Amino acid sequence: MKNHKLLIATGNKGKFQEISSLLGDYQFSCISASDYNLEEPIEDGNDFAQNSLIKAKYYGNKTNLLALADDSGLCVDVLDGDPGIHSARWAVDDSTGKRDFNLAFARIAQKLQEKAIDLQNDKITAYFICNLTIFNPINNKYKSFEGRVDGVLTFPARGDKGFGYDPIFISKIFEDKTFAQIDPSKKESISHRTEAFKKFSSFFGSADFADLLNNN
Ligand code: IMP
Numbered sequence: 001m002k003n004h005k006l007l008i009a010t011g012n013k014g015k016f017q018e019i020s021s022l023l024g025d026y027q028f029s030c031i032s033a034s035d036y037n038l039e040e041p042i043e044d045g046n047d048f049a050q051n052s053l054i055k056a057k058y059y060g061n062k063t064n065l066l067a068l069a070d071d072s073g074l075c076v077d078v079l080d081g082d083p084g085i086h087s088a089r090w091a092v093d094d095s096t097g098k099r100d101f102n103l104a105f106a107r108i109a110q111k112l113q114e115k116a117i118d119l120q121n122d123k124i125t126a127y128f129i130c131n132l133t134i135f136n137p138i139n140n141k142y143k144s145f146e147g148r149v150d151g152v153l154t155f156p157a158r159g160d161k162g163f164g165y166d167p168i169f170i171s172k173i174f175e176d177k178t179f180a181q182i183d184p185s186k187k188e189s190i191s192h193r194t195e196a197f198k199k200f201s202s203f204f205g206s207a208d209f210a211d212l213l214n215n216n
Helices: 013-022 048-063 101-114 184-190 192-203 207-213
Strands: 004-008 028-032 066-076 125-136 141-153 169-171
Touching (some): 004 013, 004 048, 066 101, 141 207, 184 192
Antiparallel strands (some): 141 169
């Protein structure tokens, strides 16, 4: 029985559909933040967890609904975790304001070369993170879940499936193929997002979850 309204804290239709289908079998009836005419919050946290909490709190408090937010990105070890929480920003072309991931790939390659990294021969370790936060605006309680997938970067970019940084990322499991060269369902089976959602769904039914939902 779907007995909890859950606001999915994103204005992005694709993300809303993905998240509501991941939660399809559970007790939530999902509502999109785009059903409300809200400005986007300023994501000024220092890490993924802080930013997903900022988003969950903002949308939860504005709508008075239980809210679920996520924040994700690619972290490159030798770049001290960059682009990290700025992953989306690194793909923006300042002259047009449009998103172009080839630009982000070139930015990463340039930063690596500035550190004397050989793009063809050095092992460039990196990982994707997804942090999910559920927030109850009535009792101010929240809980976060984090998923991670480890791999290496490859240049030039390869593959036309997936999105974002997928064409330069090879997960440990798929050895020589980038995330953009494998079937999306294979990527999904191991992705940072899936891991975060698995942790979230194993929280259902727990005493902590009942506590988070308890408005009395
Ligand atoms: P946000 O979480 O919507 O703010 O997006 C974070 C950024 O990380 C976006 O630019 C995404 O393209 C990128 N990103 C997050 N997850 C993935 C992924 O699974 N593959 C490729 N890029 C990703």
